[in-house]
Amino acid sequence: MSLTAALKTGDLTRLPGRRDEDWRWTDLRGLLRVLPPPSPAVDAVAANAVLDALGAPTLVYANGRPLEDGEVAIPPTGKGVFVRRFVAATAETSHHAEAPASVDAGGTLVLVDGFEGQADGYVSDTATPIRVGPGATLERLVLLDDAAEAVSVNLSEVELAPGATFRQTVLATGARRQRFETRVRHQGGGASLQLDGVYVLGDRRHSDQTTVVDHVTVDGSTSQLTKGVVTGRSRGVFQGRIVVAHGADRTDARMGHHALMLSEQAEVDAKPELEIYADDVQCAHGNTVGAIDEDALFYIRSRGVPEAEARALLIEAFLGEVTDRITYEPARDLARAWLVERLGALA
């Protein structure tokens, strides 16, 4: 069951829905009564000032197709910063895109992936497989700026070679249905993984961050932190599964998901899962959903800060803990500015 299969065959019954355990909070089958027609080819899209400011080589996918064919490619020996923009440019149409990335042994790459809805009501399905070679490092920042009535699904399958490092931070504002799924396999020993996410949701938006991490060999580490705020009638979904296979000894895996509910009608669904078949491991997970701390709010106001500003300060600090973990400074600054702007739009 996948959106990819449904788009390929035109068969709506292949859409994942409520009855599929991994999709029960992100029902596509119940939502899509018809599949929109295929997106047309376009030869230009609006610029993105925020991503352009990074001054990095940029590859643009418009309606699922690369705009500048062959002109820009991610250097596989990797060093430096690379931007990919996945732009949905035509309303009420659908498309599928494939965009692999890899870093060879010893390489270092920063990848900034922006998903932009420049129209509304589209159905976008992307696969972005990633391979991180031995001793290589890839840091990825994903900005999900989908349109309100869009359906946007991404699958990132990541393979980690021995001693590889992969850090990912996904920032999401949701859509009619938005799903960002990351599956990471610790293929080689001693790999290091940081898998983070933030969601900032208002109105009737929905965002689903799903992760599956497989530790199949020894000495791997996984650190996950996802935080979100929901208001209006929005819905945030976090599903995190870490599987430590028999023999994957000395695995260190930590998962945290924390959400703030800013309205009574908003919803957060969380399913953290640890499956551990090895003996010598350190694993922990924490999951909290709550309201803004009224004591903290009063304390800040009693020092002279107006209520709206005090709330913003608390929320920004809450989510900032995630973006502070980004190591590449321009990406960290970009992420922080992105958050502040999206929080401002929420208020």
Next chain:
Amino acid sequence: MLSIDNLHVAVGGTEILKGLSLEIPAGEVHAVMGPNGAGKSTLSYALAGRSGYEPTQGSATLDGEDLLAMSPDERAAHGVFLSFQYPIEIPGVPAMTFIRTALNAQRKARGEPEVSAPDFLKLARQEAAKLRIEPEMLRRPLNVGFSGGEKKRMEILQLAVLQPRLLILDETDSGLDIDALRIVADDINSLRSPDRAMLVITHYQRLLDYVKPDVVHVLVGGRIVDSGGPELAERLEESGYDRYLEAA
């Protein structure tokens, strides 16, 4: 400066303050002492404007301005500062950022220009040095992982930077050992000034050994039942509140 007249305050529908009256002229330190449940914390929260502490009758004014009509942040901008019994931890917000945000919010509310980042840094470092607070503490998230003494000193630092006219100290001695208490008391005494009023709310006389009040009030059953000089605090330490409780 502070004038409270026949103040009634209800919490969750139950009346806690039942006609409290109090005058604190500028330059004076007044202590309010009382047993548990007398309404001490209710008084401090009501003056600072915490929601859920609803005035139902009476008035509280600061230099003639109606405090009860203002939001907590407006009261702060008018010069009210409540030092919390248990200062709140604010993860993710460095102490420095927090105090600067507060100072500039107050200045903005008063129509004054904001203090620039370098000017603020200078001011905060200077005041921190006076209070023997390590600069490193200013970079840490406010009160997170601070000891009881450090939290109280961070309150004093905020005081020193924000320069309020009315200072309300709610059980400032709780959580402090005798050495920390002495240091905090010295800091409070250094903030005494002819144009500032202080309201010290406390259960025990301990703090008043170091911060000498001009007037001591006894709060029992939501009302001031007795007032006198510093000797009243000593008498209470010896005989307790029983006498007042029986009368009430």
